[in-house]
Amino acid sequence: MLSIWMAVIIVAAFLYTEAAVGFPGETSRILFFHVPQAWVATLSFLVSMIASATYLAKRNLKADYLAQSAAELGFLFCVLATVTGSIFAKATWGSFWNWDPRETSIVILLMIYGAYFALRSAVPDPERKRVFAAVYSILAFTTVPFLIFVVPRITASLHPENTMNPTQPGMDPKTLKVFLGSLLAYTGLFVWMLRLKMRILRLEGLKEPRFGDFI
Amino acid sequence: MKGGRWTTQTGSSTYLSEAIAIWLRDLRIEFRTRYAVNAILMFAVTTLVAVSFSIGSFRIEASEKPFLYAVLLWIILVFSALSGLSRSFVKEEEAGTMDALRLSARPQAVFLGKLFFNLTLLGALELIIVPSFILLMKYEIEYPGFFAAMIISGGFGLGAGTTIVAAMIAQASARGALFSALSFPLLLPLMITAIKGCERAAIGMGTAGWAEVKIAVAYVMIMMVVSLFLFPLVWEE
Numbered sequence: 001m002l003s004i005w006m007a008v009i010i011v012a013a014f015l016y017t018e019a020a021v022g023f024p025g026e027t028s029r030i031l032f033f034h035v036p037q038a039w040v041a042t043l044s045f046l047v048s049m050i051a052s053a054t055y056l057a058k059r060n061l062k063a064d065y066l067a068q069s070a071a072e073l074g075f076l077f078c079v080l081a082t083v084t085g086s087i088f089a090k091a092t093w094g095s096f097w098n099w100d101p102r103e104t105s106i107v108i109l110l111m112i113y114g115a116y117f118a119l120r121s122a123v124p125d126p127e128r129k130r131v132f133a134a135v136y137s138i139l140a141f142t143t144v145p146f147l148i149f150v151v152p153r154i155t156a157s158l159h160p161e162n163t164m165n166p167t168q169p170g171m172d173p174k175t176l177k178v179f180l181g182s183l184l185a186y187t188g189l190f191v192w193m194l195r196l197k198m199r200i201l202r203l204e205g206l207k208e209p210r211f212g213d214f215i
Numbered sequence: 216m217k218g219g220r221w222t223t224q225t226g227s228s229t230y231l232s233e234a235i236a237i238w239l240r241d242l243r244i245e246f247r248t249r250y251a252v253n254a255i256l257m258f259a260v261t262t263l264v265a266v267s268f269s270i271g272s273f274r275i276e277a278s279e280k281p282f283l284y285a286v287l288l289w290i291i292l293v294f295s296a297l298s299g300l301s302r303s304f305v306k307e308e309e310a311g312t313m314d315a316l317r318l319s320a321r322p323q324a325v326f327l328g329k330l331f332f333n334l335t336l337l338g339a340l341e342l343i344i345v346p347s348f349i350l351l352m353k354y355e356i357e358y359p360g361f362f363a364a365m366i367i368s369g370g371f372g373l374g375a376g377t378t379i380v381a382a383m384i385a386q387a388s389a390r391g392a393l394f395s396a397l398s399f400p401l402l403l404p405l406m407i408t409a410i411k412g413c414e415r416a417a418i419g420m421g422t423a424g425w426a427e428v429k430i431a432v433a434y435v436m437i438m439m440v441v442s443l444f445l446f447p448l449v450w451e452e
Contacts (some may be wrong), residue, residue: 135383
């Protein structure tokens with residue numbers, strides 16, 4: 001079902017809509033893939049933080065699985081958004097990387113995810129590992145407001161927002177339809193992958209040695 | 216028993232008095248071994264000498280100086296801090312005194328005591344490195360008051376952002392590398408702000424209501440409050 005929807009969106013993104021004016025060639029079609037990827041990366045960061053807080057409050061193993069799965073998927077979508085964004089930057093601004101505020105904040109997000117996985121792998125005790133990862137997730141999340149308000153103060157952004165923001169009235173209705181469909185498809189993909197990952201973690205958890213297994 | 220924890224019989228010890236006791240104890244240990252001070256200061260001095268030797272005070276054009284010098288100064292300060300601040304908790308783990316500390320003080324008091332100690336170290340670091348940097352590199356600053364406020368509030372931010380991370384990595388393996396990897400993303404917003412603030416102080420383009428200092432102070436407050444909430448979870452068995 002999801003795969004059919006995704007296929008429809010991909011075909012529609014290239015055939016149904018027209019390329020936006022003001023962008024070289026067909027580059028504006030990145031909107032249908034890059035923006036939902038960035039949206040899912042942000043969403044999974046939020047999900048991971050909320051699940052971490054839930055784990056600290058309730059010590060519920062499922063919440064930790066959710067936090068870990070969301071962080072791993074967030075990292076994946078973060079990399080996808082960075083790579084697609086970088087290709088778009090090369091096509092429109094002339095270089096793959098130039099420390100645009102958006103690029104800066106996504107790199108910090110990648111570093112936070114990297115640190116999160118490094119911390120998880122470095123703590124041997126499973127209970128303590130879960131607590132530390134949750135604490136770090138919340139700590140990292142508290143620095144996000146600074147990134148949103150501080151980094152844009154440093155330099156002006158070249159990131160297209162006003163030209164392609166769906167909340168602005170300027171967007172072509174066809175584009176808007178496909179864009180919202182794509183957002184839905186990516187969110188659906190995220191939920192599906194999240195549930196798969198959580199099942200894997202749960203099954204691996206069953207395999208973990210427990211007290212009494214060594215008799 | 217009160218709130219799940221044993222409290223002292225006399226009830227005379229407060230959070231602050233416990234924190235100050237831990238702070239003074241750490242200072243005394245530090246005066247005997249001088250491990251953290253040596254590690255941080257030698258790192259900072261070596262980096263400063265390397266920067267000063269390779270760039271000198273005439274190689275960078277006057278118009279570029281305010282920004283590039285602010286960047287270099289904060290790179291020296293942040294990485295020196297990252298090289299030594301994890302000692303505050305790692306030394307407890309190595310000496311096997313973690314459990315004694317857990318028994319003798321409340322978690323928040325331990326956090327505050329270690330924070331005071333780290334801030335003392337950072338103060339000593341800044342007191343030595345910043346004037347030497349200004350002298351060696353001929354850093355001309357239009358607004359010394361704003362510059363000093365930025366350095367001090369940035370130093371507080373370095374301490375507030377890293378103390379709880381130090382507590383976590385002391386209980387993990389691969390401590391040294393992990394401390395930098397975990398702290399750096401948390402410190403980056405502060406570092407960007409501090410560089411911007413120092414640049415504006417040097418260039419003299421108006422203090423604009425000390426916006427950068429305010430951001431750094433807000434960072435210190437938020438990190439301290441969040442750390443005080445989260446520290447008991449990290450600290451207790």
